[in-house]
Structure formats: C-alpha cells, structure tokens
Amino acid sequence: xxxxxxxxxxVTVGSTCFDDLIASMTSDEVVKALVDRGYTDVVLQVGxxxxxxxxxxxxxxxxxxxxxxxxxxxxxxxxxxIISHAGAGxxxxxxxxxxxxxxxxxxxxxxxxxVELAKQxxxxxxxxxxxxxxxxxxxxxxxxxTLRPFLRGQPQKFASFMDKAVGLV
Amino acid sequence: MxxxxxxxxxxxxxxxxxxxxxxxxxVLRAVTDCKPGKKGSVCVLVVAGSGGHTTExxxxxxxxxxxxxxxxxxxxxxxxxxxxKIRAFESSKVKGDSPAQFxxxxxxRSREVRQSWSxxxxxxxxxxxxxxxxxxxxxxxxxxxxxxxxxxxLCAATLLLGILGLKRVLLVYVESICxxxxxxxxxxxxxxxxxxxxxxxxxxxxxxxxxxxxxRIV
Numbered sequence: 001x002x003x004x005x006x007x008x009x010x011v012t013v014g015s016t017c018f019d020d021l022i023a024s025m026t027s028d029e030v031v032k033a034l035v036d037r038g039y040t041d042v043v044l045q046v047g048x049x050x051x052x053x054x055x056x057x058x059x060x061x062x063x064x065x066x067x068x069x070x071x072x073x074x075x076x077x078x079x080x081x082i083i084s085h086a087g088a089g090x091x092x093x094x095x096x097x098x099x100x101x102x103x104x105x106x107x108x109x110x111x112x113x114x115v116e117l118a119k120q121x122x123x124x125x126x127x128x129x130x131x132x133x134x135x136x137x138x139x140x141x142x143x144x145x146t147l148r149p150f151l152r153g154q155p156q157k158f159a160s161f162m163d164k165a166v167g168l169v
Numbered sequence: 170m171x172x173x174x175x176x177x178x179x180x181x182x183x184x185x186x187x188x189x190x191x192x193x194x195x196v197l198r199a200v201t202d203c204k205p206g207k208k209g210s211v212c213v214l215v216v217a218g219s220g221g222h223t224t225e226x227x228x229x230x231x232x233x234x235x236x237x238x239x240x241x242x243x244x245x246x247x248x249x250x251x252x253x254k255i256r257a258f259e260s261s262k263v264k265g266d267s268p269a270q271f272x273x274x275x276x277x278r279s280r281e282v283r284q285s286w287s288x289x290x291x292x293x294x295x296x297x298x299x300x301x302x303x304x305x306x307x308x309x310x311x312x313x314x315x316x317x318x319x320x321x322x323l324c325a326a327t328l329l330l331g332i333l334g335l336k337r338v339l340l341v342y343v344e345s346i347c348x349x350x351x352x353x354x355x356x357x358x359x360x361x362x363x364x365x366x367x368x369x370x371x372x373x374x375x376x377x378x379x380x381x382x383x384x385r386i387v
Contacts, residue, residue, distance in 0.1 A: 015219060153346070
C-alpha cells in the first residue's frame with residue numbers, strides 16, 4: 001500500500017498524436033477527479049501532439065510535460081498510475097512494470113483495432129479502459145485493486161520455433 | 170490484320186500471367202525444403218514499422234541467437250524513431266570488438282496513418298520500385314515482419330525472387346499483439362503467402378487455421 005503523499009500520474013501517447021487525451025487531462029473535470037483521488041503530480045508525454053501544455057495548466061496539480069524521451073522507463077517506475085493511449089508498446093511497457101494502467105482509446109482512428117487489445121486485457125483484469133469522453137467518470141469510479149498482474153510474453157518460444165523451422169536444430 | 174495481332178498479344182499476356190501464378194503456387198508449396206539454417210547462418214531482412222511495431226520486432230530479435238546474421242533492417246523514409254531504437258538494440262548485442270553485423274535501409278513509406286486506401290495502393294507501388302532492387306541485392310534467407318504497410322512491397326519483392334527462380338526466401342509474419350479478434354490489413358494479405366504466420370491470441374488461431382499460435386511472444 002502506497003503511503004507516500006506524492007501520488008503521481010504518468011500519461012503517455014507513445015509516438016502518436018493524441019490531442020484529445022492531452023486536452024482532457026488538462027480539463028477541469030479530469031483535474032478535479034485526480035485531485036479528489038489524492039493525486040498530486042501529473043507528467044504528460046505528448047509525442048507528436050500539436051501542443052505541449054504549460055506547467056500552469058492543471059491548478060491543484062504539479063504538471064510536467066514533454067514530447068519525447070529516449071526512454072520513459074523511469075517515468076513509468078516513478079508513477080502510481082499510468083494513463084496511456086492504446087498502443088501495444090506503451091501498454092506492454094506499463095504492464096511489464098507492474099503499474100496500474102488506464103488505457104484511453106482514441107475513437108478518431110481509422111479502423112480502431114487498438115480497442116480489441118484494451119478489451120481483451122480488461123476482460124483479463126490487467127487494465128481498465130475508457131475513451132476521452134468517459135475519462136473523468138472512469139477516474140472517479142475506478143477500483144484499481146481489481147487489477148491482476150500481467151505475465152510477460154515469451155519470445156524464447158518464437159526463437160525455439162524458428163530454430164527448428166530454419167533447420168538449425 | 171491488327172485484330173489478329175491484338176489477339177496474339179492478349180494470349181501472350183494471359184499465358185505469362187498463368188505461368189507466374191503457377192510459379193507462385195509452386196514456390197509457396199516449397200516451404201519444407203527451405204532450411205537456410207543448415208549452412209550455419211541465417212540472413213534476415215527485418216521490416217521495422219513505426220512505433221509499437223518496432224518495439225515488438227525488437228523483442229522478437231532479442232530472442233534470436235547470433236546465428237541470425239547479417240540482419241538488414243528496413244524502415245520507412247519518414248520514420249524518425251525506429252532507427253535509434255534499432256541501433257540501441259544492436260549496440261547492446263555487440264560483444265567485445267566484433268563488428269556490428271547489421272545494416273539499416275530506408276524505402277518510401279507505403280501508407281501514412283489515416284491515408285486513404287486508394288492513394289495507399291499508389292504509394293505501395295512506388296515503394297515496390299525501391300523494394301525490388303533492395304531485396305534483389307540483399308538476397309536474405311528470411312524476411313521477418315509484423316504488420317506495418319512497409320512490409321507489403323518488401324514481401325512482394327521476396328516472392329518475386331522466388332517466382333523468378335533466383336532464391337526461395339522464408340516469409341515469417343508475426344501479427345501484432347494488438348490483434349486479438351481480427352487481422353491487420355497486411356495480415357489479411359500475407360496470411361496467404363507467409364510460410365509461418367504467427368498470431369498471439371487463441372481466437373485468431375481458430376479463425377485462421379493455417380496460423381501458428383504459441384502464446385504471447387512479445
């Protein structure tokens with residue numbers, strides 16, 4: 001149980017542009033929902049988004065924003081909650097670090113295949129998912145204690161298969 | 170006179186297409202004879218798409234032994250981040266003073282996110298013009314890809330190598346972990362041509378029985 005008074009949220013959109021999520025994160029309802037749950041710090045990784053919010057955008061919260069870093073592993077480690085777009089890389093990185101994950105699906109994408117993964121992982125109780133319009137409600141209602149650990153994938157099975165297939169063994 | 174020439178040309182074109190199709194079927198059936206590992210090393214052409222595609226392909230490449238060398242990574246010309254990820258990964262593999270056994274190449278992007286389907290066909294054909302000379306020069310033993318549009322012209326070029334009798338290349342496709350119930354567009358196309366088509370969720374294996382399911386591999 002985290003007894004620290006610093007509860008921080010890390011928001012990531014990977015290599016994409018997801019202006020709606022960044023705008024939602026700085027909206028009054030979402031800021032209020034976060035403050036009510038005891039969060040004090042928010043870090044926004046905005047990727048190719050068209051704007052980078054300035055640190056004053058979330059009154060009541062300490063805000064930091066940047067576009068890209070070589071590695072977000074440290075941000076993930078320091079966070080108590082991760083809010084991510086539904087990209088597989090971002091999800092796997094957050095789940096791999098054992099952090100509670102809330103995925104926000106971008107319903108403006110062409111064929112929204114990302115929602116399939118979010119649905120499956122929510123069904124398996126590894127994360128929660130929502131859209132930008134339901135973000136503040138989800139933040140209010142979510143129960144992170146229901147989440148179960150996510151076991152890493154096993155690329156070594158792929159390697160064994162391929163070694164046989166190419167005739168190495 | 171010109172009508173009979175016309176019919177002659179039409180028959181010629183039809184015959185050529187028929188031969189190409191028959192060659193394609195023959196080449197696709199020959200997977201069990203294709204064992205490039207028996208010579209001691211496997212040259213891999215790795216297609217790295219943007220964002221998560223690159224992350225997933227690097228996880229797969231991490232698991233493969235040093236026997237899979239040289240490694241030729243191909244990325245889209247507008248991709249700024251994949252090259253850095255690839256170089257970081259490859260430099261972590263280097264032991265001592267052994268020279269890096271990899272190269273990075275760029276081809277025109279087949280399709281941007283949200284690009285219309287019709288213009289995507291044109292841009293894919295344009296990418297094919299670059300893919301064919303590249304693949305014909307590299308002559309890989311195996312192509313590894315996981316779904317970005319970039320893989321279509323590259324896989325088409327390797328199929329062409331086989332059809333022309335120049336080299337039989339193993340086509341390995343790993344559908345992204347994002348795909349739980351439906352295949353990506355690249356997956357739907359390459360399902361019919363890949364030698365090994367991996368899916369990472371059981372429902373897909375049921376829907377696509379020729380696919381390989383060995384659990385989550387990234």
